[in-house]
Amino acid sequence: MHYQLKGLILKKMFLDNIINDNQVIIKKFDSFNQKFKEDIKLSKDIGIFSIIDTETTGLDIDNDEIIEIAIRQWYYDRIEHKLLKPLDYYASLNQPSHNVITPEITEITGIKAEDVDGKKIDWGIVKEMMAQSDFILAHNASFDRPMIENVTDLSETSQNKIWVCSLKQVNWLDLGFLSSKQELLCLFHGFYYDGHRALTDIDALGHLLFVGGYLKNILADIKTKYVKVECLKAPFESKDMLKKMTFYWDPDKRCWSKYVKENELDEMMTFLTDKVYYPAKSSAKVTKIDIRDRFKKHF
Incomplete structure (x- = not known):
């Protein structure tokens, strides 16, 4: 169902x-x-x-x-x-x-x-x-x-x-x-x-x-494995698109970020490459998240 x-x-x-x-x-x-x-x-x-x-x-x-x-x-x-x-x-x-x-x-x-x-x-x-x-x-x-x-x-x-x-x-x-x-x-x-x-x-x-x-x-x-995706140097005009994709603004790192399930990462990176950064090379950073780091200030 x-x-x-x-x-x-x-x-x-x-x-x-x-x-x-x-x-x-x-x-x-x-x-x-x-x-x-x-x-x-x-x-x-x-x-x-x-x-x-x-x-x-x-x-x-x-x-x-x-x-x-x-x-x-x-x-x-x-x-x-x-x-x-x-x-x-x-x-x-x-x-x-x-x-x-x-x-x-x-x-x-x-x-x-x-x-x-x-x-x-x-x-x-x-x-x-x-x-x-x-x-x-x-x-x-x-x-x-x-x-x-x-x-x-x-x-x-x-x-x-x-x-x-x-x-x-x-x-x-x-x-x-x-x-x-x-x-x-x-x-x-x-x-x-x-x-x-x-x-x-x-x-x-x-x-x-x-x-x-x-x-x-x-x-x-x-039990679900997550990574943190940070859209470093994302074009300003992509902000509405990223917000629609539930990215949030990280004021400390001054970039749009989102937690993504590992099994959905490839699809997300394709989206960022084709829709956010194109024609430039993607500058998105991916960080694996340990279970004990969830909800910490810098994660």
Whole structure:
């Protein structure tokens, strides 16, 4: 069955579950109220992973700071790739050292300057929970991972971990969902939550992954080999074409870049040679990506 058709059927199933007498029933998610299996027998087939989220003073990963963090561990099935049970969590506010919390950030996060006054994250707890995890999951790992690795106490631990991303490693469009925003995905699955506080965000994400079974999609993507294609010295007039092909602008290297599956690389290079660089010689650079380098700042 075609993925998009399968996705539309899946989406309809979720909608059917929340529609009753022509009314849509959306329930508020406050905390986990499912009856999780209590007697999980630990074995080599049962692993632990962590979901993590940060709230920050802004979106500049080089200069902004973390003002709140939350991390929760989960048991998961290493064979069937499904979440089993939520475990311990840690959440804390943090007073920034050189940034201010602007009214715009307060509007987004609900965090005020006085809320973080004198507060400090215990990075040792975060480090230990990350070290115990098979992998780290975030809904936008391309942002959260660099922010975490800016913290000296966490940098080495994080750099040696596999990070995965529920935003980019689930093809939400093929599954019938027109948006990959977490709040909207949760609504499609019949619940809403008070968003943009770190602990609530990660627990709502865990609930979404649990009810939808999307950990399978994420871990299937881990097994796929990727390369990074950088269009060095691409003609300016090719920018719209590259954007249409979902290349993104890398401001550090000042070039258009994209992650490409290894088995699709030849087709991509032919496109770049014939459509982007022609008649000049292609200057595209290809770099193999190690599984532990996904979502790092410079990858």
